[in-house]
Amino acid sequence: MTTPPYKRAAQRLQEEEALLWTLPLPEGTALAATGSLARRELTIHSDLDLLLLHEPGCAPTEEELAQIWYPLWDAGKKIDYAVRTPDECGAIVNHDVTAGLALLDLRHISGAEELSLRARQSALKMWRRAMPKNFDAVVDSAIKRWRRAGSVVAMTRPDLKQGRGGLRDADLIRAISLAHLADAPPLGQERELILKIRACLHEHLRRSRDILDPEYAGDIAHDLGYESRYDLIRDLVSAGKKIDEALTEALAGARTLLNRRQPWYRRSSRRRPLELDVVESEGRVTLSREPNFEDPGLPLRVAASATRYGLPIDPGVWARLARTPVPPEPWLKVQSADFIAVLASSEWSPHVVAELDAHGLWERFVPDWQWVRGRRPAxxxxxxxxxxxxxxxxxxxxxxxxxxARPDLLLLGALFHDIGKGYGRPHEQVGAEKVARMAARLGFHYQDRSRVQTLVAEHTTLSRLVAQCDIYDPRTVDTLLEAVHHDILTLELLGVLTEADALATGPGVWNARLERGRDHLIARGREELQRLHYLSPAPPMVRVPGELGVHPECEDGFPVVYWRGEHQRQSIRILALCAAKAWNIEAARMVRVGEQVQAELVVRPTAGRQTIDPNDLIQTYRSGVHTVIPQIQPRPCAIYWHESIIEIRTPDQPGVFGEILRVLPEADWIELKNIGDTLIVRSALSAPINRAETERNVTRALGNS
Incomplete structure (x- = not known):
């Protein structure tokens, strides 16, 4: 019977250690191992990571080093070695995070064992002492590694060593526990499985490479006694998920513990309201002291707060959120807005959705997710x-x-564009059916449901036309316009989704030819539709019965504040008041009437009462306490012109509307809509108009200069 590769790797470890014991070491030196050799995790093709230790001032000569290393080179061994004192090991831990992690595994091989013990103790002591200062660097190093290698759970070609949920993350958990910042959970079985897969992979590849390609998964499954490669991948995904979850918990616990070790005046323990029943505490999103667990929108509100403010969610929140009921259909407008907000962060949305799914909450909002969870594409x-x-x-x-112009439709289409794969029918057709049901659940009206359904049904059309047709043939443009039902909004959504889909598929899918063809077809299609259907945006209607107050009727469930002033920049006072009271502006309309400016603000209170007391509003406004809008963070923006009308699109954040009003010239009317956590501001500027100066002022104010 053939010996399995992982058992041959164990045999190699014994042979290598026997060879290392025979090396002639100078008096007063020690040979130690780091890396996979120190952890006894060698594979057939692993390098030997060695460290020669000596006392200060007693470094070995070149001749003595040659007598140590040449026997290894003559035997065909690949070695990575260093020569240091024990104190130098501690100094390296303080300055180099990656090298420091390797030294934590240091193991004595031969020679003066006391030197190896001192070196490891020095490394451990410095690691524990420097961890409060280096913690952010450790996390940043892990994030950079994850971005390069991807996830063991998510990738079709997972990196067993460097990927998120791989061996490096298991090592990082142990390093955090050695710093006395978290407990190391039992992950022996998960680590052993990944090590066996890695040993088999190196054997089949005949080289040291840690990326598991699908074509080798079948052979490795046979080596390890699995019936198929799918069973192997299932267990690998499960192991990677456990390691990833354990590391996430360890990092969160370590950050909390480090914060508590700081002096009281430097701790971030203040509880800051974020949304109704949702607060920030110690840098994490958590629940208020007495949340309403009968509110079906509470899980979405917690998740939306995490993506809006870029904060992790406290692990203790999930079990409590499981008590909330499933929202009835159709959802309330605020629940739909929170759902779109969960998808609206390029950095945080994938992680937050993964957390919702891991705790059984995502499927209650997207029931079709169970079909694609962990499914590999053909x-x-x-x-x-x-x-x-x-x-x-x-x-x-x-x-x-x-x-x-409609980021909510774009994000919803992106979430559902491939959700129909694996049903035995064209996945575009199945996905279109499913997204139409989801759009109805969100309360979208018929026209928007039709748009997002078309977007999913035709999401491969642009790529197909560029690949198979002459993009300069007018008939190709006609085919594209027929696919989007001659709707300019759907056309623009399709152009962006095509690029995003290709970039998310894999390297090289989005290329210069596809980009050039996409841009040409979208531009030609837009020109044709604007020529046939152009309509100038109409000014909004406002109703302002007094200087300041609250309408008795709500709009989409939100209170409406009205205001009247002498010029548009004077409205910054009411916007500063809204920011101070944590009222998010969902829509706004401002019109010049004679010598006055009249405005209506549709606001969503995010903390405290969900209604507004008109008397309190007027008293607070007249007190003049709140006159400064919050400082905004630099965010991207896009500017478009429709004759004298400027359209500005930028991610929502407190104070951004006031900042736009501060730099815009006087306007005949201004209209704001908050769609998918993106502000879309249209303004009909009064003549004369200097477009270049206006664009420069807006981009500088929003942080794009």
């Missing part, structure tokens, strides 16, 4: 499983949300 060009490809596409669309 196309070899895909680097992600279908569910993670959908989230990667959503992230790419969120990064480009300012390029479209």
């Amino acid at each position: 196309e070899p060009i895909h680097i992600h499983s279908i569910d993670n490809h959908l989230l990667a596409t959503v992230a790419e669309c969120a990064r480009r949300s300012v390029q479209v």
Whole structure:
């Protein structure tokens, strides 16, 4: 019977250690191992990571070093070695995070064992002492590694060593526990499985490479006694998920503990309200002291707060959120807005959705998710499983949300564009059916449901036309316009989704030819539709019965504040008041009437009472306490012109509308809509108009200069 590769790796470890014991070491030195040799995790093709230790001032000569290393080179061994004192090991831990992690595994091989013990103690002591200062660097190093290698759970070609949920993350958990910042959970079985797969992979590849390609998965499954490669991948995904969850918990616990060790005056323990029943505490999103667990929108509100403010969610929140009921259909407008907000962050949305799914909450909002969870696509060009490809596409669309007038439709289409794969029918058709039901659940009206359904049904059309047709043939443009039903909004959404889908699929899918063809067809289609259907935006209607107050009727469930002043920049006072009271502006209308400016603000209170007391509003406004809008963070923006009307699109944040009003010239009317956490501001500027200066002022104010 053939010996399994992972057992041959164990035999190699014994042979290598026997060889190392025979090396002639100078007096007063020690030979120690780091890396996989120190952890006894060698494979057939692993390098030998060695460290020669000596006392200060007693470094070995070149001749002595040659007598140590040449026997290894003559035997054909690949070695990576260093020569240091024990104190130098501690200094390296303080300055180099990657090298420091390797030294934590240091193991004595031969020679003066006391030197190896001192070196490891020095490294451990410095690691524990420097961890409060280096913690952010450790996390940043891990994030950079994850971005390069991807996820063991999500990738169709997972990196067993460097990927998120791989061996490096298991090492990082141990390093955090050695710093006494978290407990190391039992992950022996998960680590052993990944090590066996890695040993078999090196054997079949005949080289040291840690990326598991699908064509080798079948042979490795046979080596390890699995019936098929799908069973192997299932267990690998499960192991990677456990390691990833354990690391996430360890990092969160370590950050909390480090914060508590700081002096009281430097701790971030203040509880800051974020949304109704949702607060920030110690840098994480958590629940208020007495939340309403009968509110079906509470889980979405927690998740939306995490993506809006870029904060992790406290692990203790999830079990409590499981008590909330499923929202009835159709959802309330605020629940739909929170759902879109969960998808609107290019950095945080994939992680937050993954957390919701891991705790059994995402499926209650997207029931079709169970079909694509962990499912591998049939196309070899895909680097992600279908569910993670959908989230990667959503992230790419969120990064480009300012390029479209309806980012909510774009994000919803991205989430559902490939959800119909694996049903035995064209996945575009199945996905269109499913997204139409989801749009109805969100309360979208018929026209928007039709648009997002068309977007999913035709999401491969642009790529197909560029690949198979002459893009300069007018008939190709006609085919594209027929596919989007001659709707300019759907055309723009399709252009952005095509790029995001290709970028999320894999390297090289989005290329210069596809980009050039997409741009040409979209531009030609837009010109044709504007020539046939152009309508100038109409000014909004406002009703302002007094200087300041609150309408008795709500709009889409939100209170409406009215205001009247002498010029538009004077409205910054009422906007500063809204920001101070944590009222998010969902819509706004401002019109010049004679010598006055009249405005209506549709606001969503995010903390405290959901109604507004008119007397309190007037008293607070007249007191003049709140006159300064919050300072905004630099965010992307896009600017478009329709004759004298400027359209500005930028991600929502407190104070951004006031900042836009501060730099805009006087206007005949201004209209704001908050769609998918993206502000779309249209303003009909009064003549004369200097477009270049206006664009320069807006982009500088929003942080794009």
